[in-house]
Amino acid sequence: MRVRRGVFVSSFWTAAVLAGVLLLAGPLNVTVNAQQTAPAALAVKIDNFSFSPATLTVPVGTTVTWTNQDDIPHTVVSTDDPRAFRSKVLDTDEKFSYTFTKAGTFAYFCSVHPKMTGTVLVK
Amino acid sequence: MDRKTSKKIMHDHNGDGIDRRGFLECMAWAGTGAFCVMQGGVLKSFSMSRLGDFDAKKMAGELSFVQISDSHMGFNKPANPDVTGTLKAAVDKINGLSTPPEFLLHTGDISHLSKPEEFDTVDQILKGASAKDVFFVPGEHDVLNDDGKQYLDRYGKNTKGAGWYSFDQKGVHFIGLVNVLNLKAGGLGTLGSEQLAWMEDDVKHLKSSTPIVVFAHIPLWSVYPDWGWGTQDSAEALGYLKKFGSVTVLNGHIHQTMQKVEGNVTFHTAMSTAFPQPAPGSAPSPGPMKVPDDQLRKVLGITDVNYTRGKHALAVVDSTLA
Structure with a gap:
């Protein structure tokens, strides 16, 4: 019984780990790569009137999500002309995501509080 | 209080007409309100606690109006979960003034999120004010998502460009400016060349005594x-006003009273009717400041302005909602 239970348990965990690996190998593949180059890095926090991290380095194809944790609304707006991306106004706890499909330096700011600036380096 | 004004200038090391001590003195007024008289470009200020020292008759003028600011209708965070109630309190305060104002100036951030219902609520509450005319300029919270189109539809009748305009009341020339659009990354408030050109032309024909x-x-x-907390091309706008003997600049945005005198110009910022913000540099960010509930109305308020023809002076009085 002990042996059989052991086999059962180990099969269960093997299956679970395999399933996890398969999941990771699928749609989250990009995430894994991004975490290798910039560990902290797919989320940008908006807090105390600043973007954190202010500079983020990610591989091409990465989706970056900004979350507003301030009591005041903010925006995430590219400084490029034409603008590469532009969020609607984000109230407290609201999010904005953008997928960077091209390499380059993407500067952005809060169009409501323009002293707030950030950069995404896509490599 | 003349002494206080001159002290401010004496300690001015940056050439901007204000120093740290002056700042702190201004800030000390934020909670209690200040009574200010401008005569020939010199501001005389009295804290509200010393109002008894002042002859109120001297302030009875031909034109009286009230500035309100930063209603932030729709804001519901702990710094003030009832911005509707405090705006109503501001209207009650206005209706209780011994000299009824002829009109109201709202210096922006009418709404918090530019939502139609937020503007509707403010408009409805302001209808309860004794003064029926309200002159608006937009804050950055009023032009979110649409570059100010909705604001213009609602409040932009008889305005130029993004909503700037001027009007005359009893010999005083009023200029409403828009400095919250087309903001550039890393920059400050912006007036822009089109508005500046309009303003230069607007004041050209006026007598310097206006x-x-x-x-x-x-x-x-x-x-x-x-x-x-500044406007990058404001120096150009103020440059057009150099010939005038009496210039008063009224702003909002910073949710606290602050003032300074520079030559012929007196600058004054109003309290918010919604929530206070910290003194410059005193907090990690300018976000809403939570104060004890029983203190809140002491840091919110209205600004009452009186003008007496021939006296070459405008009197600016801040009073809190407490």
């Missing part, structure tokens, strides 16, 4: 650029 009141949301002086 008292001028300029109102806009973001301060037209460098209150604290690190927090974006």
